[in-house]
Amino acid sequence: MQAEILSTGDEVRTGAVVDTNAAFIAEALETIGITVTRHTCVGDDLDDIAAALREIASRSDMAVITGGLGPTADDRTAEAAARAAGVVLEEMPVALEQIERFFCARGMVMSATNRKQALIPQRALVLENTDGTAPGFRMTIGACRMVFLPGVPREMRPMLARHVLNDFTQQHRSDGVVHAVDVMPTFGLPESVVGDKLKDITPTNGSLRVGLRVLFPEIHVRIYGQGDRPETLAAQMRQLKETICERLGKRVLSTDGRRLPEVLGSMLMERRATLAVAESCTGGLMAKQLTDVPGSSGFFLLSAVTYANEAKKAVLGVKPETLERYGAVDEATAREMAEGARRCAGADYALSTTGIAGPDGGTAEKPVGTVCIGLATPEGTRTFRYVFPFGDRDLNRRLFAATAFDRLRQYLMGTLRVNGSDEI
Incomplete structure (x- = not known):
């Protein structure tokens, strides 16, 4: 089966809002065997939306449409759907009841403007939205099955799961696919x-x-x-x-979709081991990614963002002579940062990063993209130096953090030794 995605709204068309919905929907549909052939975006113009719907209906089996189901004058997707299908809008009691129930549950009175959201194309099936005031709906235009969902991602995503993915999966189970x-x-x-x-x-x-x-x-x-x-x-x-x-x-990090920070967290929790990090160039990114992992309090003890040399000395105990002789971006400094973090936190393991993320600040000896990483373990400390070919600050910071995590991951796997020479 082939499907299309239509995103509506001037804010999406002009780039003021990034259309994350289309990417999410396309990936989700792919998981149930539906191939997305096109993404289309139109603004809030009624004629443009109706024309896009008719065009999609002429060539596709299915479409998911997001946006334009709100209570304001520029929310016109339901009206455009009715026009494209040659039907009228009707106030659907089930939709009105859902909206009133949403407000009542929050101790609020529904505004008269929200009543507009209960206007649904004739013969369409209303889809419940438990996370907002905009009911979705499902209808057929020509031979194309269309599902209309709100544009707010936190509302759209659960509705997509309930009203599209689940329904389609159940249907195909009955078909033996x-x-x-x-x-x-x-x-x-x-x-x-x-x-x-x-x-x-x-x-x-x-x-x-x-x-x-x-x-x-x-x-x-x-x-x-x-x-x-x-x-x-x-x-x-x-x-x-x-x-x-x-x-x-x-x-290979995992065979079940888990990404690097979650994999590392699982490995630490399985060993009942703890981790501390000392960050300079990554500026707290490692701590952020680790605390994104559910249950991270079970393994993550401390993060020290020691950006300035004085902080490296005061918080982590980096020796003044180390900084004077080698500078902040050096394996010797990374070693003392990691050992200081492990000592301060009483952790089993510690990682450190110090480098030059860019876009400027590099030298011939230490160009942009240089990072030094420290890995402190009960067996000792090992350091690493890499020069990555990126001038982009964000890319470098993400790569620095991931490389540090992967050093510890491979150590825990037994494919990297504290006293040894292993390639990344």
């Missing part, structure tokens, strides 16, 4: 190398296919499967994942 998607994040190899290593692994029967997605600094291997027997499909995907792990080795 099974879809599955697995994601295997990797780190440490460029996309071209990952692609080259995996170019000949998919079965010839077409039941499985492999795609790559860059979520910098990770490369995600995505496996898409389709079949008529869940057990057979699961076995095929399991075998393919084993082959991918054999080819990519320690670069």
Whole structure:
């Protein structure tokens, strides 16, 4: 089945708001075997929305439309849908009841302007929105099944799950069609190398296919499967994942979609071990990513953002002579930062980062993209120095943090030693 996505609203059309909905919907539909062929964006003009709906209906099996279901004058998607279908708007009691219930549950009185949101195209099916005031609806224009959802992501996402993904999955189960998607994040190899290593692994029967997605600094291997027997499909995907792990080795972070910080957190919790971090160039990014992991209080003890040299000395105990002799961006400084963080927190492990994220501040000896990382463990401390080829501050900071996490991950895996020479 092929589908299209239509995003509405002047704020999206002009770029004032980034359309994250389209990306989320496309990825979600792919997981249930629906191929998205086009993304379209139009503003708030009634004629433009209606024309876009008619055009989509002429060529696609299905469409998901977001935005324009609010209470204001420029929210005109329902009206455009009615015009495209050649029907009128009706005040739907079930929609009005949902809106009133939403306000009542919060101790509020519904404004008269919100009554507009109960106007739904004739013969459309109202879709409940438990997180906002804009009911969605489902209708058919021509031969195209269309689902209309609010544009607010926190409202759209649960509605997509309930009213599109779940319904479609149930329908295809009854048809005997099974879809599955697995994601295997990797780190440490460029996309071209990952692609080259995996170019000949998919079965010839077409039941499985492999795609790559860059979520910098990770490369995600995505496996898409389709079949008529869940057990057979699961076995095929399991075998393919084993082959991918054999080819990519320690670069595979997980086979269940977990990304690097979550994988590292799980490894620490399994060992009942704790971690502290000392950050300079990453400016708290490592702490942010670690505390994004559910249950991080079980392994993460301390973050020290010691940006200035005085802070490195006062908080972490970095020796003045180390800074004077080597400077802030040096393996010797990274060593003392990591050891100081481990000592301050009483942690099992500590990581440190000190580098030059850019876009300026580099020298011939220490160009932009240089980072020094410290890994302090009960067995001792090891340091690393890398020079990455990016001039972008944000990219460098994300890569610095991920590289530090991966050093500890590989140490815990046993593929990196404190006293040894291992390539990243």
